[in-house]
Every structure is written in structure tokens, then in C-alpha cells.
Amino acid sequence: MGVSGWFRFKGRSLFSWAFTFQRLTGVVLLIYLLAHLTYLSTLLDTTGATYESMIAITVSRQFLIFDILLILCGVFHGVNGFRIILHEFGIAYGYRKPLLAIFIVIAVVVWLYASYIMYSLTGG
Amino acid sequence: MVEFKIRRYDGEKSYWQSFEVPAKRGMTVLEALYYIKENYDSSLAFRASCRMGICGSCAMKINDKPRLACETQVLTLGNTVKVEPLDNFKVIKDLITEFDGFFEKLKAVKPHLIRKDDNYAEPKELLQTPEELNEYYVFTLCIKCGACYSVCPAAATLDEYLGPAAMTAAYRFCADSRDEGQKERYEIASSPNGVWRCHLAMECSEVCPKNVEPAKAVQLLRRKTAFSMLKSLLGW
Numbered sequence: 001m002g003v004s005g006w007f008r009f010k011g012r013s014l015f016s017w018a019f020t021f022q023r024l025t026g027v028v029l030l031i032y033l034l035a036h037l038t039y040l041s042t043l044l045d046t047t048g049a050t051y052e053s054m055i056a057i058t059v060s061r062q063f064l065i066f067d068i069l070l071i072l073c074g075v076f077h078g079v080n081g082f083r084i085i086l087h088e089f090g091i092a093y094g095y096r097k098p099l100l101a102i103f104i105v106i107a108v109v110v111w112l113y114a115s116y117i118m119y120s121l122t123g124g
Numbered sequence: 125m126v127e128f129k130i131r132r133y134d135g136e137k138s139y140w141q142s143f144e145v146p147a148k149r150g151m152t153v154l155e156a157l158y159y160i161k162e163n164y165d166s167s168l169a170f171r172a173s174c175r176m177g178i179c180g181s182c183a184m185k186i187n188d189k190p191r192l193a194c195e196t197q198v199l200t201l202g203n204t205v206k207v208e209p210l211d212n213f214k215v216i217k218d219l220i221t222e223f224d225g226f227f228e229k230l231k232a233v234k235p236h237l238i239r240k241d242d243n244y245a246e247p248k249e250l251l252q253t254p255e256e257l258n259e260y261y262v263f264t265l266c267i268k269c270g271a272c273y274s275v276c277p278a279a280a281t282l283d284e285y286l287g288p289a290a291m292t293a294a295y296r297f298c299a300d301s302r303d304e305g306q307k308e309r310y311e312i313a314s315s316p317n318g319v320w321r322c323h324l325a326m327e328c329s330e331v332c333p334k335n336v337e338p339a340k341a342v343q344l345l346r347r348k349t350a351f352s353m354l355k356s357l358l359g360w
Contacts, residue, residue, distance in 0.1 A: 005212065005280020011188025012275070012327060019277060019325035084324050090347050093340045096326060 014100060022080050025073040032070060064122050068115045075114065079107040126198055128156060130168070131208040133215045141165075147198045153205065154182050154193035157219075169218040177333065180269030184219050185210060190271035192333045210274035226270055229286050233294035233312055238305025256301040263296035263341050265334045272328035272338045284317045288328040288338035291319060295345040310352040319346040 006020050039058075042050040057063070083103045087093055126147040129140055143164050145156045154172055161168045173179040175194045182193040185208040187201055198205065213221035241248075272288040279285045286294075294313055298306045313319045319342055328338040 003281060006277045008211070011185070013330040015326040015330060016275075016277070019323065019327075022323075087324055087326075087339075088343055088346065090340075090343050093337075093343065096329075 014104075015096075018080055018100060018104075021076060022084070025077040028070075028073045029077055032073075059122070061122050064118060067118050068111075071114045071118065072111050075111045076107045079103050079110070126156070126201075127204045128160060129204060129206045130160075130218070131206075132168070132218045133209070135217060138215070145198070149199060151198045152194055153186055153191075153196045153198055153201075153207065156198050156205070157193060157207070169216075169220050171220055178267060180267030183210060183269035183271045183274075183333070184208065185274070190274050190331045192269060192271075195333060210270055212274045212276065212279045213270065221270070223270060225283070226273060226287070226289070227268075229290040230268065230293055233286065233290050233309055234305060235290075235293040235297060237297065237300065237303050238308065239302070240304050250302040252301055259301070260296045260299040263292050263299070263336060266292055266296075266332075266336045266338075267334055269333060271331045271333060272336075275325075275327040275331050277325050277327075278321050278323055282317065282321060285321050286313075286317055288322075288342060291322075291345055292336060292338045292341040295341040295348075298345065298348055306348070307352065310349045313345050314349045314353060319349055322346070 006023055042054050125144045128143045128145050132139055132141050143160045145159050157170050172182040177192050177195045184193055186196055187206050209215045209219045209221050215221055273279050276288055279287050294309045297303050298309050322342045326339040
């Protein structure tokens with residue numbers, strides 16, 4: 001079946017969606033981490049000119065949508081990951097359905113709040 | 125009339141075929157398949173045996189979800205019923221899938237009581253309290269239908285993965301107070317294709333027709349395996 005087995009949703013429960021998004025957000029965060037480290041390497045230019053020019057591009061209204069999507073990935077991965085860790089220790093397995101719903105709500109609320117903060121910071 | 129869309133496989137190519145079945149109250153998908161076999165196409169291949177949800181032979185994907193054909197009422201499925209073989213298994217013909225590997229994995233975890241004092245000449249009664257029985261009873265209800273394995277994303281990407289059914293069987297015996305083979309099974313469970321491959325999608329528990337909760341068994345086995353490894357590392 002291969003990796004396509006991760007993306008079968010027909011007839012599946014919300015747990016499969018959570019699993020797939022955990023994987024996808026994990027890949028996105030890994031790519032972001034590599035990009036972030038590359039970005040920070042511009043500090044090797046001790047005049048700071050390269051870093052400042054990069055900041056001018058990335059800290060902007062045009063880039064806000066990417067920041068918001070990145071926050072969604074980070075928040076979902078963290079919150080859902082915590083839920084998985086709980087269950088992997090054999091904790092609250094009997095409450096897995098309400099817990100999944102609660103954790104999704106937490107992830108969405110935190111994401112919306114963080115997005116609002118980002119929006120305010122970029123002069124929105 | 126209910127339309128049955130069946131994904132068939134003749135050994136070379138896969139294709140969809142539709143049949144009209146006169147459904148009536150109480151009719152199961154398995155009965156409908158027999159109707160098709162007896163009235164339209166005798167070459168339609170599917171597995172079935174007990175017809176009452178005990179043998180686990182007739183698990184197949186019905187309207188995108190793995191279910192037992194003998195326990196699924198046709199009239200609960202709408203006017204069109206889609207029937208396919210289980211995912212994550214090699215299809216042999218039509219709805220029949222290869223189960224040899226699945227049963228090999230079950231055998232690999234030694235799903236039987238292991239005792240140091242086995243003496244068939246003078247068998248002795250092994251006593252157990254109701255509390256001790258409750259520790260593993262739900263996991264004895266597994267009928268090895270393969271529904272859990274067919275939805276497991278870890279099994280989808282790794283053929284050698286033991287899978288939820290085999291690890292449920294392993295936990296069922298590890299949690300049995302009469303068993304003395306835990307150490308052997310923990311070694312098997314902690315292999316690269318064992319408990320650590322589970323990524324907790326928990327879909328196995330959602331589709332199990334017997335509500336066995338394989339995902340819970342895997343996590344409990346994982347905990348026992350981790351403690352066992354920790355103890356051996358610390359020399360306890």
C-alpha cells in the first residue's frame with residue numbers, strides 16, 4: 001500500500017485524520033526547521049545587513065499567511081502529540097473520543113489566538 | 125432493489141461490477157453475496173463460514189469500512205452498497221485476500237499459555253480469580269478477521285509489522301496470570317516490527333467488529349515491554 005495508506009479517509013474516523021495531519025505537520029515543521037537554521041546562518045554576516053534584508057521580507061503582511069499556517073502546524077502537532085503521549089502511557093484510553101474532540105478544540109482556539117497576535121504585531 | 129457494486133479481481137486486472145439484489149428486511153450483505161453467486165455470477169469469490177460473526181472469515185470493505193458481511197444489514201447501507209476486499213492484504217480473487225502472512229504473525233507471538241511445569245501426564249488445575257480474568261478477557265474475543273490490520277497505517281507502510289491483531293494476542297497471554305512466557309513475548313514485541321512501530325492512529329479499535337480495542341492492547345503491551353526492558357537494563 002505504501003505511504004498512500006496514510007491518506008485514506010473514506011469510511012475512516014476522526015482518529016485517522018488526526019494521524020495523517022500529525023504526519024503532515026511533522027514534515028512541514030522539519031522543513032521549517034531546516035529553513036529556519038539556514039535563515040539564521042545569515043547572521044554569519046556580522047554587519048547584519050543580510051539578516052535585516054531577510055527580516056524585511058519575512059516580517060511583513062504578505063508573509064502573514066505563511067506564519068499563520070506555520071502556527072497551525074506547530075500548535076496542532078504539539079497538542080495532538082501530547083494526546084498521543086498520554087494514550088501511549090496507557091492513560092485515559094477509555095476517554096479517547098472526548099479527549100480527541102477537546103484537544104482539537106484547544107488546538108483551534110490556541111491557533112486563532114496566536115494568529116490574532118501575529119496579525120496585530122504586523123500592524124493589522 | 126439495492127445495487128451492489130463489487131470490486132472484482134481475476135488474477136490480472138481489477139474491475140467494478142454491479143448487480144441488482146432484491147433486498148428485504150433482515151438480509152445481510154453475506155446473504156446478498158450468496159444471492160449474486162446463485163442467481164447472476166457463480167464465479168464471484170468470497171470467504172464465509174459461520175454466518176454469525178464468530179469465525180471472522182467474511183471481513184470485507186463494505187461502503188469503505190471494514191465490516192463482517194454476515195453481521196451487516198443491507199437495508200442500513202442505502203440504495204448502493206460498495207463491496208471491496210480488505211486493504212493491506214494481497215488480493216487473490218475478488219473479495220478473497222491472502223491471510224497466510226497475517227496468521228504467521230499471530231503464530232510468531234506465541235499465542236498460547238506457556239508454563240514451566242507443563243505435565244500432560246499429570247495435569248493440574250490452574251486457578252484464577254474473576255479480577256485476574258478481567259485483566260485480559262476482552263482481548264480473548266478477537267476472531268482474527270483482519271479488519272484492524274486492514275486500516276492500520278503502520279501496516280500499510282511496512283509489510284513485516286506484526287499488526288494490531290497479533291499484538292493483541294500477545295498482550296492477552298502476557299496479562300494472563302497463568303502464563304509464564306512473558307519474557308519471550310516481550311522480546312518479540314520489542315523487535316523492530318513490534319510495538320514501537322505503532323503510531324497510535326487508533327483506527328483499529330474503531331473498526332473492530334467485536335470491540336476488542338486492539339489499540340489499547342498494543343499500548344498496554346508497549347508499557348509492559350518498556351518496563352521489562354528497563355528492568356533488564358538495570359539488572360533487576
